[in-house]
Amino acid sequence: SQTIHQWPATLVQPVGSPLSLECTVEGTSNPNLYWYRQAAGRGLQLLFYSVGIGQISSEVPQNLSASRPQDRQFILSSKKLLLSDSGFYLCACRTGTGDSGELFFGEGSRLTVL
C-alpha cells in the first residue's frame, strides 16, 4: 500500500518569507497528487492537483504555486507568504481503479505566518 511523507510537520514563518512544503509518495506509481489547505472550522480547500510530471492544475488564485518534478514528488511553494496563508496543509494521493479511488493523506504541515 502507498505511504505519503510530508514535511516539515510544523513551521512558523514571517510575512514575506518564502515557503516550500514537500510531499513524496511510496508504494504506487503515476498517482494523482493533491495539495489541500484546511482552515479552522472549514472544509478542505483544494489548492492544486497533478495527474503527471509537470502537469499542475490550480483551483484557486493565490500567491502559492506547485510543482511536480518527479512522478512521486509534489512541492508547494510561495515566494512571499501572507498572513492569510496560515493553515493546515495536506498532501494527498489518489489510488484505486478508475477515478473513484479514495484519497490517502500525508501527515500534514501546520503553517503559522506571523
Next chain:
Amino acid sequence: GQNIDQPTEMTATEGAIVQINCTYQTSGFNGLFWYQQHAGEAPTFLSYNVLDGLEEKGRFSSFLSRSKGYSYLLLKELQMKDSASYLCALMDSNYQLIWGAGTKLIIKP
C-alpha cells in the same frame, strides 16, 4: 453549483449510537465519502457510497440516498477514541472531491 451541509458539532455518550447526517446538492455525482479526522492529524478514509443503501464496516455504517441528496454515518458502541471530526465529501462529475466543513463529535463518559 454544489453544496454540502453537515452539523458543526454533536455530543454523544460512550457505548451509545450516533448518526451524523450530510445533505448535498450537486449537478453531477460520482459517490460520497466519509473521513475521520482526529485533532491535528490528517483525515483517514472510512467509507465510500455510490449506490443507494447501507454499507456496513464493523461499528461504522454509511447510508446513501441519491434521490434525496442525503447520507449519514452511523457509529455504534461509541468509544472515547471516536472523538474526532467526521468529514463528508462529494465526488462531482469531474471526479473532484467537494468537502463539507466537518462534524466535531464529542464523546462523554
